[in-house]
Amino acid sequence: MIDKTVPSVAAAVADIPDGASIAVGGFGLCGNAMALIEALLAQGTKDLRVVSNNCGVDDWGLGVLLAAKRLRKMTSSYVGENKEFERQFLTGELEVELTPQGTLAEKLRAGGSGVAAFFTQTGVGTQVAEGGLPRRYAPDGSVAVASPPKEVRTFHSRGAEREFVLEEAITTDYAIVHAALGDTHGNLVFHRSARNFNPLAAMAGRVCIAQVERLVPAGEIDPDAVHLPGVFVHRIVEVGEVEKRIERRTTREDD
Template sequence: MDKVHTSSAEAIGDILAGASIAVGGFGLVGVPVTLIRALRDHGVGDLEVISNNCGVDDWGLGELLSTGQITRMIASYVGENHEFARRYLGGELELEFAPQGTLAERMRCGGAGIPGFYTASGVGTVVADGGLPWRYDSRGNVIVESPAKETRKFDHFGRGLTYVLEEAIVPDFSLVRAAKGDRHGNLVFEKAERSFSPVVATCGRTTIAEVEELVEPGEIDPDEVDVPGIYVHRVIAQTAEVRNELPIEKLRTRPRTAA
């Protein structure tokens, strides 16, 4: 039952080239940077990564972008990551955009054993009709487009509305960062960490968690557990140095006015 690994390299050591990996975090919050750096040093490539975003230049998933280890992303937006945009538009990276809520629900369904669901999000757009650019060549020509998805009308709310079928996501691995975890893998997330990390933690075939605070079994109130340990296979303790990395904080100053 003790799922704690002393080394992050050991925890991710069986991730091979070509693996699909869901990664928790929302913007720059709750990003499992220890595991990401271990994966970077592991050196495997041709990775498909599923995450709300891809970090920023040279931090978080941006560290795997800079080494060319990611060849395909499923994400909601590019954000402030200029390297992400450059690789996508330059034909070095395939990108499947997904509406943010749809992406979260695809992962939730993956963890719940539900193969797919119908949603109104994207109906009447390229998300449902197909034609969304997934990959460009080096000259900016679209060479891979999203396919059309199945749609169906439901008499929902007494109206005949059209919905699009979205398939669940079940990656080979999931990497998450939690505020607290015990040796059995029970996890507690805080604030914005709860937006994507719980569904990421449940959808992977193998889930690896780094925790800011590692406690003994029984020290977490059962009512506080966001993801039970049955979903989590490996745990590592995060260092204080990593906990204090706060790239979301940006220093802004102005000249002091005279008294």
């Protein structure tokens, strides 16, 4: 029997060092591992290289680490809701590797599956394939670091010759994810859309740390209900009910 539970979020992230790479689940503010993020903030870990769909907002999600200047690099697909993110990127304080959303998801999945790289049509004919996307700016506004060109090959696909760009898989030192339910063996169940990038991030991390709202003994979760097998999870900590913020609320008057 393998009990993967740890007593606190502080203990769960205690060995994450400065400069570590971390895959972080969540989409917008949905499914954020907020308790683990706050534990990293309290611990003082810095120079982190984070792979996540986005970087939260100015005061929530990964945005709290960003505001404290604990992030060195972000690999993301969407960064439009965080003004501090924009400021740090444009002033050269933060390196950003923009990646198409589906490509980012597959890079994480491939990394967790032991696939070194794959070809995709996404990005062909753009700077994604040709290189030159700014990754870091210099203080004077010039491009200090740009993305390199990627290999492009032609394959016969769907009845025609088509170009595909080679994308390398992503693996990270750690992963932090949020789930609604977990058992002591690390099997996880996500709640609806909070599933998003969480399973993929978990797979990509060499050490995956999961926070769960409810923890149950091994065997209590129906195997058919498991979204992520415990083989991908190394530590699990119960955090109880968590605050769930809405990234942007739009309302209108009734007709």
